[in-house]
Amino acid sequence: MVKSSPAGHRPALFWKVIGLSGLLLLGSCNTAPRSLNPKDVPDESECAPLTPVVAPKGYAVLPEAVLAADSLLARTFSADALRTANVCGLVPQLRAMLATAPGTLARVVARQQVSSRLTDVALEISSTAGELDCEEERADQIADFLLDEAGSRVKNLTILAILLGALGTVATGLMSLFDVRKTIYRPVGIAIGLIGAALGYSSLRTSAAADIPFSHRRNALGDVWRGPTESTVFPAAVWNFLSRPGIRGANQPPLRQRLLGRWLTAGELGAKDADEKQQLEDLLFGAGGTYKADALRIRANLFDQLESTVNLMKSDVQQLAREVAEVE
Numbered sequence: 001m002v003k004s005s006p007a008g009h010r011p012a013l014f015w016k017v018i019g020l021s022g023l024l025l026l027g028s029c030n031t032a033p034r035s036l037n038p039k040d041v042p043d044e045s046e047c048a049p050l051t052p053v054v055a056p057k058g059y060a061v062l063p064e065a066v067l068a069a070d071s072l073l074a075r076t077f078s079a080d081a082l083r084t085a086n087v088c089g090l091v092p093q094l095r096a097m098l099a100t101a102p103g104t105l106a107r108v109v110a111r112q113q114v115s116s117r118l119t120d121v122a123l124e125i126s127s128t129a130g131e132l133d134c135e136e137e138r139a140d141q142i143a144d145f146l147l148d149e150a151g152s153r154v155k156n157l158t159i160l161a162i163l164l165g166a167l168g169t170v171a172t173g174l175m176s177l178f179d180v181r182k183t184i185y186r187p188v189g190i191a192i193g194l195i196g197a198a199l200g201y202s203s204l205r206t207s208a209a210a211d212i213p214f215s216h217r218r219n220a221l222g223d224v225w226r227g228p229t230e231s232t233v234f235p236a237a238v239w240n241f242l243s244r245p246g247i248r249g250a251n252q253p254p255l256r257q258r259l260l261g262r263w264l265t266a267g268e269l270g271a272k273d274a275d276e277k278q279q280l281e282d283l284l285f286g287a288g289g290t291y292k293a294d295a296l297r298i299r300a301n302l303f304d305q306l307e308s309t310v311n312l313m314k315s316d317v318q319q320l321a322r323e324v325a326e327v328e
Contacts, residue, residue, distance in 0.1 A: 055235075096113075
């Protein structure tokens with residue numbers, strides 16, 4: 001009776017070990033991306049005001065030449081305060097206040113009317129800044145989710161690559177121990193190495209791969225980009241503060257243009273090539289689209305800069321309020 005050689009069972013045993021190890025390897029690392037329920041994406045309505053933006057009754061901004069020709073206003077208020085009063089639509093009220101006699105009830109009433117309007121403007125500034133901050137946080141929140149998802153997948157792919165490398169080492173060692181022909185285990189080693197390289201490449205691309213639909217039909221950045229005469233997003237006083245030349249610096253371009261200049265040259269869009277810049281412009285300043293994490297970060301940064309620019313108006317309004325209070 002001829003005994004079967006133990007060596008004949010070695011290949012079968014070897015492949016069982018390899019198969020079991022592979023199953024353990026695949027089961028130990030789940031790289032499937034997490035999905036964000038569309039209902040969980042913060043909606044733009046959460047940031048928008050409850051009522052539409054409407055200019056107050058009688059609001060009007062006068063030409064600079066008309067202001068310069070009013071010697072009484074020029075003697076009473078500084079040039080910066082007059083520019084602020086003009087964008088707030090307060091020049092007629094200031095004229096009415098100065099037309100009353102000092103120390104009279106009529107002067108007190110006129111001053112209270114001016115102060116009431118300045119209070120309204122301060123609330124408009126705060127409301128606008130709050131909406132811009134909300135949009136910034138909305139973009140940041142989704143970007144954080146996409147980056148966390150990508151980080152989790154990169155971690156899993158890295159672990160998978162490490163385990164695969166270890167499995168390859170064990171596999172080639174077992175093949176050598178079981179006297180498997182080199183023509184078998186060399187290709188296996190090469191295949192495992194290629195799979196490891198593919199996992200490494202996948203981990204590099206994962207962080208840029210995740211995207212999500214993100215809409216913003218009410219888009220403050222779009223108004224800043226296009227520069228309409230009247231804005232449906234910004235209150236009239238805030239929009240004129242951003243859009244009129246000479247604000248916060250005589251003979252200076254509008255704050256809106258200065259902001260755009262920073263974005264397009266040294267800022268978030270300046271380092272992009274022409275095609276990528278055009279795609280980002282269409283995405284950021286339009287009604288929305290499919291965003292990746294880096295584009296959401298750019299959007300959040302633009303809102304942060306715009307919010308800071310709007311908040312500059314607070315100090316200008318405070319200066320005007322002080323000068324109004326000093327009028328006898």
